[in-house]
Amino acid sequence: MATVADLLDLLHRQAWELAQQRVDAPEEALQPHMRGWVKVAAAASRALAQLDVRRDLDEVLDQLADGGLASPGRPDRRLADLSVTFGGIGDLLAAEQVNVELAGYAARSRLHASMWAALNTAARATLAIAQDGGGSEQATVLATLATVTELAALIPPAARENLLDRLPAASPGSATLKGAVDGWAAAAGEVLTNDRQVTGYGLQRVAGSIALICQVTAATTKEAADAGLVDPDAARVAARALQRAAQAWRQAAAWPPHLRLGGRTTELRHASTALDAALTGPHATGLPERLTSLWAAVNVATLIGDEHRVMTARLAAGGGLWVSVAALPPAYQASHPGARRSGWVPQPASDTATSKPLATAARAATDALRNAASELDVAVEPIQARTASPRTGLKAAQVWETVTPPSHPRAPAVRSEAPMLPGVAL
């Protein structure tokens, strides 16, 4: 199962091989390269846009992607390979839009810098060919690309590592935690946003599954602190908040027996069972990857929890649930002689006092989960800085710092393609 980090490794390796390529006839190599850049620019532009960090390259990438600098024919194979890898990263980020947004600017800017570094290496390779092969127009565009991305290529790889690197590519329902979470979220979303599909089981089971996600994440966060992967104080705070959220969602899952909303929710039952197994079964990955996957699961649960809260509030406000006739006041039975005491009837709008606690519990659980997710963000963020890097072998990666450049009133105006990095100014 490929992760963002795996794809970035491949991307950098491909860019490196492109730069090492020996070119005997630059005049002949230039057009295949420019045709390759049509694909690379389009795929890179899409992947970078998912991160919403900086748009400095939009114009130059658009210029390369529109094909005006290339003639028809076959693209250079190495650049075509690069474009496929950029495409894979773009697909993965698109599928992880929620977690990408929640990861924060620092993580997104580091990933952004990793992609810029690859673009820089590739641009320099083609720039040399353009300069030697008489392609002045192409050389100008590629020089701009190389200049803008220059500083990103100078950042040590360890300082570019970030939480998003560990996001795996998996399809919903696959036998991974991420696959199980995706499958569960899809089934839960169907049930929670459709008045015709929602059932009492659906609402209760979603709440119970969120409780289990929080409970397992709390235990794993403590385990990570014991292993020295995360700050113990931040982990303790996060674990406590997650345990509170787990208890709150457990309460939201507990409905009184006199209320129900029948119907079949088979798909959600299967997806929930798969999620249970992925959460509590044998671990297929190491502790850092598992904690990252659980962090992502908590983020997904936060969104699903909101949908749960909205649907529960609507149903509990009146008319959506069914109530046991036996649990209704005697006055109801007296005024409805046809109602069997052993039966169930739509909850009268005048008798919602017993269903309102469901909405209250769902709101409390949602608030507790939002708080826990925030605390978990704090605890998980430094994981890359504290663990041995699988790619670089470093014991401690550099920690990024945002530095404000000094003010130089008489300095010349900075051009838009000036080599400033997202999140850092050197």
Add this chain to the structure above:
Amino acid sequence: MSVLGEAFGHIRVATSELLAAAGADAPPVEVGLLALDLQEILEELEVEPAYVAPGLSASGSLAAAAALLDRDRVNVPLGVWSRLQALVDLVR
């Protein structure tokens, strides 16, 4: 009301008790989820639950459901029976 419906009613009470439990002695949430899934299976079998007023403990409610099904085994789907027995053992 059918025997399955009566048993369903007891299982609903047990589920509510299991999930609402708090504190160090509370059973794991997974047990409550197993009980919920059994409820859903009964829904899928189109069994209408009887209303059973709360009062018994989770283990008492599950034992009551098991006793009901035990009296009518020929009409009880094996999957329902085995899941209920597993819950009885977990909550005992």
